[in-house]
Amino acid sequence: MELRLEEIRHAYGQTEVLDGISLDVPSGQILCLIGPSGCGKSTLLRIAGGLERPVSGRVVQVGEPEGSSLNPLTYIFQDFALLPWRSVAGNVALVLEDHGLSRAEIAEITEDVLTRTGLIDFREAFPKSLSGGMKQRVAIARALAVKPAVWLMDEPLSALDAQTRELLMDDLVGLWTRAPFTAIYVTHNLAEAVRLGHRIAVLSRRPGRVREIVEVRTPLEARRTADPQLEAHQRRLWSLIRDEAKAADRELIGG
Numbered sequence: 001m002e003l004r005l006e007e008i009r010h011a012y013g014q015t016e017v018l019d020g021i022s023l024d025v026p027s028g029q030i031l032c033l034i035g036p037s038g039c040g041k042s043t044l045l046r047i048a049g050g051l052e053r054p055v056s057g058r059v060v061q062v063g064e065p066e067g068s069s070l071n072p073l074t075y076i077f078q079d080f081a082l083l084p085w086r087s088v089a090g091n092v093a094l095v096l097e098d099h100g101l102s103r104a105e106i107a108e109i110t111e112d113v114l115t116r117t118g119l120i121d122f123r124e125a126f127p128k129s130l131s132g133g134m135k136q137r138v139a140i141a142r143a144l145a146v147k148p149a150v151w152l153m154d155e156p157l158s159a160l161d162a163q164t165r166e167l168l169m170d171d172l173v174g175l176w177t178r179a180p181f182t183a184i185y186v187t188h189n190l191a192e193a194v195r196l197g198h199r200i201a202v203l204s205r206r207p208g209r210v211r212e213i214v215e216v217r218t219p220l221e222a223r224r225t226a227d228p229q230l231e232a233h234q235r236r237l238w239s240l241i242r243d244e245a246k247a248a249d250r251e252l253i254g255g
């Protein structure tokens with residue numbers, strides 16, 4: 001399924017947050033969203049997922065989600081949002097309940113997604129015994145279980161250390177390569193953006209506007225750190241972000 005954001009405007013009271021954002025997320029592509037803090041990235045993601053209504057503009061779903069999708073628009077957040085009193089398998093099974101599936105079907109899907117995310121040996125573990133990286137893998141497994149048509153990811157790796165972020169990026173590339181998914185991936189980490197984005201939309205400071213869309217043509221599975229082309233993209237993104245962040249910073253200090 002393809003997602004189209006058309007001329008999205010949003011404000012909280014007098015504060016204009018988004019100023020006419022139009023973005024296309026083609027089926028099977030990852031669109032990264034970067035921009036200075038407070039420019040409206042999370043707001044845009046909530047609007048994309050229907051959690052918030054924009055002041056004007058619309059979100060259009062083009063094409064049908066895959067027939068077996070239980071939750072077409074699925075979020076993954078920075079803080080994992082796992083239930084501490086449920087095991088790894090229990091956290092995954094939770095999202096499969098109330099969909100009229102049999103216990104056997106729930107067990108089969110849970111087993112499948114835990115295998116795909118390397119968690120099968122941890123199925124009985126509880127979140128408190130897991131590292132941050134493992135917790136986020138559980139959140140990814142839980143999202144896989146409902147077969148999202150579009151993944152809405154809000155800085156999913158920000159709470160993790162650098163090595164764990166690398167491992168999780170490898171995981172996401174592996175999952176995408178085996179079964180390409182459609183996603184909006186918000187990050188403030190430029191290395192993540194050039195590793196995971198087919199296109200990277202750079203937003204301006206608040207009120208957020210699309211400043212530029214950078215297309216990265218290297219296939220996801222062929223992207224390596226220290227690739228001169230990716231580094232060039234990263235430098236370009238940095239120059240755009242730096243200007244916007246500086247301006248945002250001056251505005252704040254200037255009151």
Ligand code: ADP
Binds near residue numbers: 012035036042043
């Ligand atoms: P980002 O994710 O890019 O850091 P957000 O979308 O979280 O930005 O926020 C954009 C702006 O909107 C910020 O100035 C923030 O303080 C404000 N904001 C976000 N959510 C609300 C809300 N529910 N009520 C009022 N203001 C909000």
Ligand code: MG
Binds near residue numbers: 041043
């Ligand atoms: Mg945010």
